[in-house]
Amino acid sequence: MTVTDLNASGLRRDDRIERWRLFGLASPALLIVLVILVIPVGWLFYVSFIGADGTFSLENYERMIKRRSYARIFQTTFEVSLITTGLCILIGYPLAYFMSQLPLKWANLCLITVLLPFWTSLLVRTYAWLVLLQRQGLVNDWGISLGLWEEPIKMVHNLTGTLIGMVHIMLPFLILPVYGAMRAIDRDYMKAASNLGASPARAFWTVFFPLSTPGLFAGALMVFILCLGFFVTPAVLGGGKVILVSMQIVSNIELFVNWGAASALGVVLLMLTVGALWIASRFVRLEQMTGGGH
Amino acid sequence: MRKTITLTVAAALLATTALAHDKAVTIASWGGSYQEAQSKALFEPAEANTGVKVKQETYGGMADVRLQVSSGQVTFDIVVSGSGSAARAAAEGLLEPLDYNVIDVSNFHTGLYDDYCVGGDVFSVVAAWNTNTYGENGPQNWADFFDTGKFPGTRAYRGTVSGALEPALMADGVAPEDVYAVLDSEAGIERAINKIRELKPNIAVFWTSGAQQAQLMKDGEVDMTTGWNGRFDNAKKDGGKVSYTFNQGLLDYDCFAIPKGAPNKDTAMAFLAEISKAEYQDDLPKYITYGPTNKAAYDTGEITAEVAAGLPSSPENSAKQLPISLEWYAKWETIAAEMYQDMLTE
Numbered sequence: 153m154t155v156t157d158l159n160a161s162g163l164r165r166d167d168r169i170e171r172w173r174l175f176g177l178a179s180p181a182l183l184i185v186l187v188i189l190v191i192p193v194g195w196l197f198y199v200s201f202i203g204a205d206g207t208f209s210l211e212n213y214e215r216m217i218k219r220r221s222y223a224r225i226f227q228t229t230f231e232v233s234l235i236t237t238g239l240c241i242l243i244g245y246p247l248a249y250f251m252s253q254l255p256l257k258w259a260n261l262c263l264i265t266v267l268l269p270f271w272t273s274l275l276v277r278t279y280a281w282l283v284l285l286q287r288q289g290l291v292n293d294w295g296i297s298l299g300l301w302e303e304p305i306k307m308v309h310n311l312t313g314t315l316i317g318m319v320h321i322m323l324p325f326l327i328l329p330v331y332g333a334m335r336a337i338d339r340d341y342m343k344a345a346s347n348l349g350a351s352p353a354r355a356f357w358t359v360f361f362p363l364s365t366p367g368l369f370a371g372a373l374m375v376f377i378l379c380l381g382f383f384v385t386p387a388v389l390g391g392g393k394v395i396l397v398s399m400q401i402v403s404n405i406e407l408f409v410n411w412g413a414a415s416a417l418g419v420v421l422l423m424l425t426v427g428a429l430w431i432a433s434r435f436v437r438l439e440q441m442t443g444g445g446h
Numbered sequence: 447m448r449k450t451i452t453l454t455v456a457a458a459l460l461a462t463t464a465l466a467h468d469k470a471v472t473i474a475s476w477g478g479s480y481q482e483a484q485s486k487a488l489f490e491p492a493e494a495n496t497g498v499k500v501k502q503e504t505y506g507g508m509a510d511v512r513l514q515v516s517s518g519q520v521t522f523d524i525v526v527s528g529s530g531s532a533a534r535a536a537a538e539g540l541l542e543p544l545d546y547n548v549i550d551v552s553n554f555h556t557g558l559y560d561d562y563c564v565g566g567d568v569f570s571v572v573a574a575w576n577t578n579t580y581g582e583n584g585p586q587n588w589a590d591f592f593d594t595g596k597f598p599g600t601r602a603y604r605g606t607v608s609g610a611l612e613p614a615l616m617a618d619g620v621a622p623e624d625v626y627a628v629l630d631s632e633a634g635i636e637r638a639i640n641k642i643r644e645l646k647p648n649i650a651v652f653w654t655s656g657a658q659q660a661q662l663m664k665d666g667e668v669d670m671t672t673g674w675n676g677r678f679d680n681a682k683k684d685g686g687k688v689s690y691t692f693n694q695g696l697l698d699y700d701c702f703a704i705p706k707g708a709p710n711k712d713t714a715m716a717f718l719a720e721i722s723k724a725e726y727q728d729d730l731p732k733y734i735t736y737g738p739t740n741k742a743a744y745d746t747g748e749i750t751a752e753v754a755a756g757l758p759s760s761p762e763n764s765a766k767q768l769p770i771s772l773e774w775y776a777k778w779e780t781i782a783a784e785m786y787q788d789m790l791t792e
Binding site: 215219220221224225228286289306309387395400405406408 | 509605606650651652653654665666667668779780783784788790791792
C-alpha cells in the first residue's frame with residue numbers, strides 16, 4: 153500500500169464522517185418533515201380510499217367523476233388562481249421595478265407599506281373589502297353621490313369581488329421576491345447596454361427583464377400555489393357562487409361526516425398542483441427560483 | 447414554583463376523586479350567545495337542582511362525535527346538534543338510543559324528538575325582507591318569494607341543500623303537506639332545484655351561516671332572504687330594516703343526543719329528562735328567541751303572550767308551518783346535496 157493510497161482512504165473516511173455529521177445535524181429537521189408532512193400526506197392518501205362503511209373503496213373518487221360539480225370546482229379553482237396570479241404580475245412587477253429604482257431609503261419605506269397589510273388579520277382585510285364593495289358599501293355610496301354611476305355596481309359576492317380580495321392579499325407574495333431579484337441586478341449592466349447603443353426599452357427587455365425572471369417565477373408560483381388552497385377570501389367575497397376546492401372539502405366533511413370524502417379532494421388537488429409544477433418545470437428551471445443555477 | 451405545581455396536581459387529583467363519587471356530565475354545544483342562553487336557562491338551574499356537575503364544552507358538530515366514537519375515546523355525555531345531522535349520526539350508529547321512560551316527552555310537539563335525539567329548542571326557516579324596499583308588505587309565502595315580477599329585487603338563499611328545497615316546491619304550487627312526498631324521488635328533488643335554478647339570476651348571495659343572513663339584511667345587501675328567525679330578530683334589535691313571516695316557514699329544531707359509549711350515559715339520560723321539563727324550557731326565550739320544544743312551557747306563565755307571539759313553536763305560529771322531516775334528510779340529504787351543488791356551480 154503506497155502513501156497515496158493511505159491518504160486517499162483517509163480522505164474517504166473523513167468524507168464519510170463529515171457526511172454522517174451533516175446528516176446528524178439535519179436529522180431533527182428531517183424528522184420534523186417526516187412527522188408533519190410525509191406521514192400526514194400518506195395518511196391522507198390512505199383515508200381517501202376508505203369508503204363510508206370503513207372498508208377499501210373507490211367511491212370517493214367515483215363521486216368526483218360522476219357529479220358534474222367537482223370538475224367545475226377544480227376548473228374554477230385553477231381559473232381563479234391563474235387570473236389572480238396574472239393580475240398580481242401586472243400590478244406587482246411594475247411596482248417592484250419602481251421600488252428597485254428608488255434610493256434604498258425610500259425603497260425601504262415602500263417595502264414597509266407593502267408589508268403593512270401582513271400585520272392585519274386576513275379575515276379583517278377580507279371583511280373590509282366586503283364593507284367597501286357591497287351594494288350599500290362605501291365605494292357604491294360615493295360613486296352614486298358623486299354622480300359617477302346611477303345604480304349600485306355589483307362588485308362583491310361574485311368573481312370580481314373574489315379576485316379583488318385575493319389579489320390584494322397575494323400581492324406582497326409576488327412583490328417581495330421580484331423586488332429582491334431586481335435589487336440584485338447590477339446597475340452597470342443597464343449602463344453597459346446603453347453604452348453599446350441599446351434603447352432604454354431594448355436594454356430593459358434584453359438585459360433587465362431576463363435577469364429579474366427568477367424572482368418573477370418564484371413569486372408567481374408562490375401566489376399560484378397559495379391561491380389553489382385559498383379558503384377565507386373566496387368564501388366571504390364569492391357570495392357562495394365562487395366555489396373552490398378548499399370550500400368543497402369543508403362541505404364534504406360536514407355533509408358526509410367522513411374524512412375519506414374530503415381526503416380524496418385533497419389528494420386530487422395535490423396531484424394537480426404537482427402536475428402544474430411539473431409543467432412549469434418544463435419551461436422554467438425551478439432551481440433558478442431559489443437563486444441557484446445561475 | 448415546584449410546590450405550587452405539586453399542590454395543583456394534588457388538588458386536581460382530589461377533585462377527580464371527589465367527582466367520581468358525585469354524578470357529572472360533559473355537555474358540548476356551539477358556544478356563543480346560543481350556548482350562553484342554554485347555559486342560563488337549562489344547564490345551570492338543572493345543575494343546582496339535581497346536584498349533577500355540569501362541564502360545558504364547545505365543539506364543531508357531529509364530525510367530532512364521529513372521531514370520538516371511532517377512536518373509542520368518548521368524552522362527551524351530551525351533545526347539542528341540528529336535528530338533521532343528529533338523524534344522520536344516528537343512522538351511522540354514533541348515538542345511544544334515548545330512553546323515553548326516563549325522559550318525559552308527553553307534552554312535546556310531535557316530530558320534535560326521535561329515537562336518538564330529544565328537541566331542545568325550536569327555530570324556523572322563514573322568508574325575511576328588507577322593510578326599506580317593500581315596507582311591511584313583503585313576501586307572505588314562498589310563491590311571493592320566488593315571484594320576481596311581483597317583488598323585484600335581489601335575493602339571498604341557502605348555499606347548502608338543508609331547508610332549501612321545501613320552499614322551492616311550495617313556490618312551485620305543491621301543498622305544504624305534500625312537499626316531502628314529492629321530494630321522495632330524484633325527479634322531485636330535481637323539480638325543486640329547477641325552481642331555484644329559475645330564480646338563480648336574482649339570487650345575489652348563497653349564504654352559509656346564520657351570522658351572514660343577519661349581516662346581509664342589516665347592510666341592505668339583498669332585498670329578501672331565507673334564514674333562521676332568531677337571527678332576524680337580533681338584526682332587528684340592532685336596527686336592521688328587516689321583517690319576516692312565519693307563514694309556510696320550516697319548523698326545525700336543535701336537539702340533545704348522547705354519543706355512543708358516553709362515559710356517564712345514565713346520568714346524561716336523567717339530566718336530559720330534567721332539562722326537557724317545562725320549568726326549564728320556559729326560561730329559554732328570555733335569552734334567545736327560539737321556542738321551547740315542550741308545549742307545557744307555554745302554560746307556566748313565564749312566557750308572556752307577547753313573547754309567545756314571536757316564537758316559532760307557539761301554537762299559533764307552529765300551525766302555519768311545515769315541520770321538517772328527519773326521515774327525508776336521513777334518506778336523501780347526501781344525494782340532494784350533490785344535485786344542489788351541481789346547480790350552484792353552473
